[in-house]
Amino acid sequence: MTLPTTLPMTRRQFNQAILASLTSAAIPSVHAATAPARPASIALVEGRDWEAINPPLPGDSPGKIEVLEFFSYGCSHCNEFNPMVHRWAAKLPRDISFRRVPVSFDRAAWSNLSRLFYSLESTGNLPRLDQAVFDAIHLRKTNLYTEQAAIDWVASQGVNAKTFRDAMRSFAVESRVMRSEQLSRAYKVKGVPFLTVDGRYGVVGQAANHLSELLGIANALITKARSLPKK
DSSP states (O other), X not given: OXXXXXXXXXXXXXXXXXXXXXXXXXXXXXXXXXXXXXXXXXXXXXXXXXXXXXXXXXXXXXXXXXEEEEEOTTOHHHHHHHHHHHHHHHTXXXXXXXXXXXXXXXOHHHHHHHHHHHXXXXXXXXXXXXXXXXXXXXXXXXXXXXXXXHHHHHHHTTOOHXXXXXHHTSHHHHHHHHHXXXXXXHXXXXXXXXXXXXXXXXXXXXXXXXXXXXXXXXXXXXXXHHTSOOO
């Protein structure tokens, strides 16, 4: 089985995906959660495992290898990938900077989810509620695609509604949402989850059978990036 790692969507497909997330039952993959990642020493094949980012893009962490995860709370693959990438990121060495970047693909519903992510981060609630957002959307079919729905749900999780509303409407959050959209265009993100390494490489994973294998490819690309001159 070939794992789809890029998920370009037409407007009709996008609307169907939202409807499905609100009405159908989620089916977690046991194999994806338990399959081992590839070792960092594996021989990578360009076009199958990774693609070059041309031109290479600068990161926000000078002196470190920056790894980005482009994702959306509305993506079922990202929902499955989230626990894996969190465990992986927690064990990265000090010379690696890991950052998550929400994307919308110019869809208003997913743009609101990006605002939800950055508002949770800015109010200090992201560590506690990050996975809960995925669970609400994909397990309990909760509609979090509008500002008010997101505020009501966050309030039900014990967060002050006014404080969170102010965060969602703040210039800081709006600026970060705009920046995330700029990054997704700069990296030519076609689908999520999508990992990039050092502004040089994108994880393709065409031969991957499980989402966890994307992390093994990322490990190997980190090793590859270490061998190159600093940008």
